[in-house]
Amino acid sequence: MTINATTYAELQEIAARYPQERSGLLPMLHLVQSTEGRVTADGINACAEILGLTAAEVSGVATFYTMYKRKPVGEHHVGVCTNTLCAVMGGDQIFAELKEHLQVGNDETTTDGKVTLEHVECNAACDYAPVVMVNWEFFDNQTPESAKQLVDDLRAGKTVTASRGAKICSWREAERVLAGFDDGRADEGPSAGEASLAGLRTLDGDQ
């Protein structure tokens, strides 16, 4: 399948946002993922054509960054932080139990195509460890049980809301936001989680 005209025009639109078009490449590849479900050869060729690069140069960029996937991603991307702190706090156990529960290995997708499981590196939410990310939204203070419930809900198509964020969209929709196309959901979710406010709380006499 080739990149359709709408997407092609949006790719050009992204490139045009920047003082130099090549700066648009990362968001452009996010957009390719949102429409193609991964970074495809056609997507690479389209980006290369728009930016006047070779496909090899675009491939070099696309394979450098871990958010770009060459295999099809499921409807939802579930990332379990297994960097040291989250791992120690239980991320390793969560990841192991999710693999078992979903019957998939790392970077694999459930047979129903709903969930791709991956262990991820530190996602800057250490004060909420262990952390699970769904389509790059925060699910704080997870346990094996909460994480299994989370993926079950995702597979069942239930509405799931991030701890600090919005109601969960699909991975492709998230990629579209990363590409710079607003989905109007910035106002969902809280200002901050409890841990973010821990210092402030000490002033409330809340100790």
Add this chain to the structure above:
Amino acid sequence: MTSPITPVLTANWGTDRSWTLDAYTAQGGYQALATALTKTPDEVVAAVKDSGLRGRGGAGFPTGMKWGFLPPYDDNDPQSRYLVVNADESEPGTCKDIPLMMASPHTLVEGVIISSYAIRAKQAFIYVRGEVLHVIRRLRAAVAEAYAAGHLGPDSPAGVDLIVHAGAGAYICGEETALLDSLEGRRGQPRLRPPFPAVAGLYARPTVINNVESIASVPAIIGKGADWFAGLGTEKSKGFVIYSLSGHVTRPGQYEAPLGITLRELLDLAGGVRHGHQLKFWTPGGSSTPLLTDAHLDVPLDYEGVGAAGSMLGTRALQIFDETTCVVRAVLRWSEFYKHESCGKCTPCREGTWWLVQVLTRLEAGNGSEADLDQLLDQCENIAGRSFCALGDGATSPVVSSVQLFREEYLAHLEHGGCPFDAAASTAWAPRRQSQEVHA
């Protein structure tokens, strides 16, 4: 006793809809911008210099001095320079910029406008890591509001345009020249220096790159005065910072305080190490800073104090590990992280992290000999200071410091034929007091 907590950047995080322009403005937001616009750009630079603000991204380089490295402004070349905010927060343990941008993106936007005005940049970028979807939504919404309110845009008083740019997953892009390459749509690999970004940065134009917290501190400096800021903190480490406590601590989270506070004080505020356990080791500023132990509880957490203790203040990412934690496992996991995130450009980091992981995996499994520990240190000597950028140095920090501090624990793995720890005891849901004592 008065609380050492000084909420400035974090002050409005608990406010209802704190991320909106209305809420921000209601709390006095954008008044600092108005103040700044009454000054000349050079006066703003001078104020930041006078405040003593040092880079909050880890290196601690004086922000005003960094701005001063830009070549003199050329009126005939108005698009000639850029401000880039490093919002790629990825250093393990570091979790301050993300909540800041989530809760109060306007603080950063206001800081960007003032800073751009000061350095006479007409185009600014916030390069934010891609894996934080909602933060990106909030930042973009704030930028849109700031445009609508006339704070941003070519016709705004400061005449600044601001683009929120999402990365795509690469720790190395926190390194400022790798970030520039990434922002130019390339592989995020560090550049040769010289030329330095101040001379030839983004698009080979003069560029200032600052951390989120540094730029977010600028409105407060302008609003409350450089003297006020310089009056906080210690002699050489001025002002307030966000300390991020995580791990085996009763109330993990963000604690904003003047530089120089100690971990003991912070732990007091946070309810101490989790109940029934003792501090074993901690990172002062992320995994790239050498580990410290309970011997360092009273080290002033400023650039000089932590440096004197043999580590680095870094990003003030205080990851707290209690006695249930196996330091070998922790260090192996960090090494796997550095191997995964090594950009591949230079030999010592690319091949060195590959090898470190293999040696540590072996040791954690209880294989090898004590000689392997000395060899491990020698390997680290061949990586640190030999690699192209600081990632290689960072990769060796936890290894070297852990062997120095916990050599016995490594040997215990060899004697035990594997890890003597119960990983379950370290988890957040471990039953209280089920922990196992190893240092009996």
Add this chain to the structure above:
Amino acid sequence: MSDLVKKDKVTLTIDGKPVTVPAGTLVIRAAEQVGVQVPRFCDHPLLAPVGACRQCLVEVPDGGNGRPIPKPQASCTLTCAEGMVVETQVTNAVAEKAQRGVMELLLINHPLDCPVCDKGGECPLQNQAMSNGQGESRFAAQEGVKRTFEKPIPISPQILLDRERCIVCQRCTRFAAEIPGDPGIALIQRGASQQIGTATDAPFDSYFSGNIVQICPVGALTSADYRFRARPFDLVSSPSIAEHDSCGAAIRVDHRRGKVVRRLAGNDPEVNEEWISDKDRYAFRYQRPAARLTHPLVRDAESGELRAASWPEAFTVAARGLAAAKAASGVGVLTGGRVTGEDAYAYSKFARVALGTNDIDFRARPHSAEEAAFLASTVALASDVSYADLDRARVVLLLGLEPEDEAGTLFLRLRKAVAAGLEVVSVAPFASRGLRKLNGRLVPAAPGEEAIAIAALEVDKDTIVLVGERLATSPGALSAAAALAARSGARLAWVPRRAGDRGAVETGCLPNLLPGGRPVEEPAARIDIGEAWGITHLPATDGRDGAAILAAAASGELGGLVIGGVDLDDLADPAAARAAIEAAGFVVSLELTETDVTRAADVVFPVAPTTEKAGMFVTWEGRPRTFAKIFDVPGSLADLRVLAGIADEMGTTLGFSTTDGARAEMEQVGPWDGARPAAPTVAPAHARKVLKTKLALATWKQLVGHGSLLEDADVLLETQRPAVARINAETHEMLRGSSEVTLTGDRGQVTLPVEVTDLPEGVVWVPANAWPGGVLATLSGPGGSVSVKGVQR
């Protein structure tokens, strides 16, 4: 201000020895000047520094500011500073340990397949490991697991990549991006998985790809052409000069037992630096194909068949036949463009002395009388432009010249100059890939309308005008080029495609020129040459040019032909040329292999390829490039020796029978010091009538394509750019967006995929040599037009 002015020299100390170098010099190179070789892999003096491998770490106790640099520094990225103190592995233990450490790390994942690696024996990594690596592997002792990849993967038909051996020094990717501008290979993946790669289904496509094999400091890149063929220590290396274009690239010929095994780029900073094209590198097997002629042939009077003959017999038969033809009606000489300067001189003298004629032409391609006049007026004896001048020029104007296809070394030198600020402007039908890589500006001109475009140009004296051979097919264009240079003061050089062309001009292989740029019709010039040659009579009027010679042979006006190394498909009318040779009364052919010419000839002399004779090519600049004989093969004679033999039998003499002899005489004859003939003033052709279905045909030969010198270069031919027909959007629309078109010309038709290109109205472009026979033999004559039809699939 004066103390702010940068000094142009700095003095530093390396391993205790003071050294003064130009400001900006890298420490690694300054170290070489004090005799210290700092080990390195990623560093290459012609590529931008990258500091990736870290092998060249040195200590800097004083950075020139009185303070030490705290960490060891990569000397390949460190610029020398006044007062700097550097200590290398020779004097500093930290530097020495740092280098050992890097070497160990480079080897942990390197496979132990040196015994089967092409690079073994000439491998910088192997050499470095042998000289200061560790005998025992600590990694192996710990049962370390090496990174593995699928063994070599092709990144093009020619180049294979073994990722296990790769140390990701980026020499290849930097070369591809910086030198030819072909970034079809790139770093992909990251960290320990980082590797060199191409995009899916997009092989590395570069005319200069072989250079990456040569500069790879390990055995990661190998060529299909050379793979597993030899060990470097079994090879003998001889310097030579590439024979594929007029650039004069220095090459190194590696051979074993009388056979060339491979060719490498030589290092000549004034010419090709350290790069050559893939044609220069891989097209050499024509020199030893199975079909190579081994002995003379003469046509048997009774059977009418060619039969083997002894050299004396062949000389006798040839001499007798030529004498008879000369007496009856005359003999014409066609030399081809591949002759060495000395051989060309022999042909030139042979025509005048033995055959008494000015009917001689080296231009085995479409040509014109205007061109002959231009060569006489503007090219012969000129050496106004050199490679180095390109770096100093403000603008280079390309007229009917595609350097990437026609003059690879020139293309790379232009790229280098462009990087330093040169502006390139090209008069051509479209902006070719080569022009885009030169950041060039196009002045569009339909074929035949170049003269009009040139006349409208404004240039200044800081411009260099480079004229290609295809302007000869565009009436008035060469006149316009000469006039442009004359009125602006711009310097002009003619850049022919072939190695022998410029030498043939200088030696008088033209109907209007004698050796040394002497005009035939200038009495003083004839007297000059007559004195030098010791003869009293030289034909006083311009002779026939190539086309006229063939026409005269066909009509019987000329009784004989001497043809040296001409591929008939290169000529303006291949079919007519074949007919003319058939019709000619007596034909003598000097050739490497059996061709249509030898098959029709009455006497055939095998001649030596460049490896088996000494000689000289004159570059487009006018720079003589001499090369020595590599193989001493009995019975393999240079053209000049054959011509001397025939002349002797004809009762006259060339006066020399060796290359040295010819060269000595050429020097003695020297250049003409009289006035140059006036430049031609041919008026531009009338603007063509633009037709919708009959398109003007634009074409030129691509670097890699069908031709006699690519015989047996099978892998190289696989890297040929895909043949396409370029049409503009308007034509494409008219053809309802067809993805293929059939073009029909006066000589045949061809069906090709379409590439929509910004071309002038009513123009189609096809490559001239993309299929056997090429455009001239199978589609259309020069300056022709073709009808176009969309192919519906």
